[in-house]
Amino acid sequence: MPALTAPSSRAAARRRAAAPVLTAPAALTALAVLAALLTGCAPGRHPGSARPVGxxxxxxxxxxxxxxxxxxxxxxxxxxxxxxxxxxxxxxxxxxxxxxxxxxxxxxxxxxxxxxxxxxxxxxxxxxxxxxxxxxxxxxxxxxxxxxxxxxxxxxxxxxxxxxxxxxxxxxxxxxxxxQLWDQGPVRVVRGAHSLVLGLGDPAALRGYAADADKAVPRVTHAWGSGWPGKVVVEAPATLDQLAELLGASADGYRDIAAVTTGEQGANAQAPADRVIVNPEAFAGLSAFGRQVVLTHETTHVATRLATTAHTPLWLSEGIADWVAYRDSGRTAPEVAPELAADVRAGRVPAALPSGADFRSTAADLPQAYEGGWLACRLIADQWSPGTLTAFYRAVAEGGTLDTRLDAALGLDRAAFTARWRTYVRQELT
Missing domain, CATH: 3.10.450.50 (Nuclear Transport Factor 2; Chain: A,)
Incomplete structure (x- = not known):
């Protein structure tokens, strides 16, 4: 399947499909004793139970x-x-x-x-x-x-x-x-120059993940800067069903997603590194270029997480990940954004920047949401500078309204930025 051409393959090359709610990098089972973070339920007591352990x-x-x-x-x-x-x-x-x-x-x-x-x-x-x-x-x-x-x-x-x-x-x-991964079978470990792969299944596939991740890390550092550890952990189950088990989700929801990045959003300088979890079935259907895009995109999420908070809109967090992944690809805008390009040619230019709901896995125009976010970030990098884009991203995480941050960084409010983005989308995709 050619990467990044059909809607299904484009979705496969995207980050975490509808932002799965994960509170820690992959939960461990009883041996690991790491389960999904429990809520504050107050379960009842069994009548006649013995005294508790001290x-x-x-x-x-x-x-x-x-x-x-x-x-x-x-x-x-x-x-x-x-x-x-x-x-x-x-x-x-x-x-x-x-x-x-x-x-x-x-x-x-x-x-x-x-x-x-x-x-x-x-x-x-x-x-x-x-x-x-x-x-x-x-x-x-x-x-x-x-x-x-x-x-x-x-x-x-x-x-x-x-x-x-x-x-x-x-x-x-x-x-x-x-x-967790080790509940599903013996974990093999492959060490790359900038990566650690923990995986099941074919050792050659694990070495391939490490090679792609090792290429991704320098690209991310070049675009984002050195304010992150500069390395990434990749977890690789052997099947889609195992991926779904790790995420505590339905396999159908991740069938066309090549990889996800776990971890909490939050500007916590002490936060542990995220994990990139690969869907081996979708990943194997991508071209070499598509595989590199996926791991560069996901590695960007690892690098930017400490500067990503609830204030960060998804169009910005997903857009910058795609901007890094495609930055030096040599691909044209219509090649990178084929679904949105088709809409524009049909006279359907989006009226607003993608919303959080547009990034849900069930959203009809999910590929267009990613493409629109990518073009918004590309616009800032092209018409201002790459440094302006990364500084804007970090500033948004600190709070305040998006209008305030846009005005400080670009001299535009949200309405003016949206109008310029719509013009840019039309110009780049027609």
Missing amino acids: DAAARQLLERRAAAVLHHDKAAFLAGIDPRAQRFRARQTAVFADLAAVPLAAWSYTLVREDAFRLPPAADGTRRTAVEVRLGYRLRGYDTEPVVSTAYLTLSQRAGRWYVAGDDDGAPSGHRTAV
């Missing part, structure tokens, strides 16, 4: 578990799992092995609440309870601060000792333990 006992259990994961101590890790929870123990044994190659720099648990949710005794009368736990982990050489999330673990007490007995029966209704 803080000290739970903390000691979690400290031993964290040390075992970090130091690859299988015996110590298994010693903390309920010996009678055979299915859970077997699953944890496999996941422990699948995690072995991941270059962990840190792994720690924080007990948020003991007795977070009381459970009925097991069939043999064993006391059980659930604890709310927060995991922090860092990848060596890539994360400056821990990636953090929250989960509920089931603990059981036997002969006065507490064990981890499960991860799927202590969460409040409506929540579930999310899936």
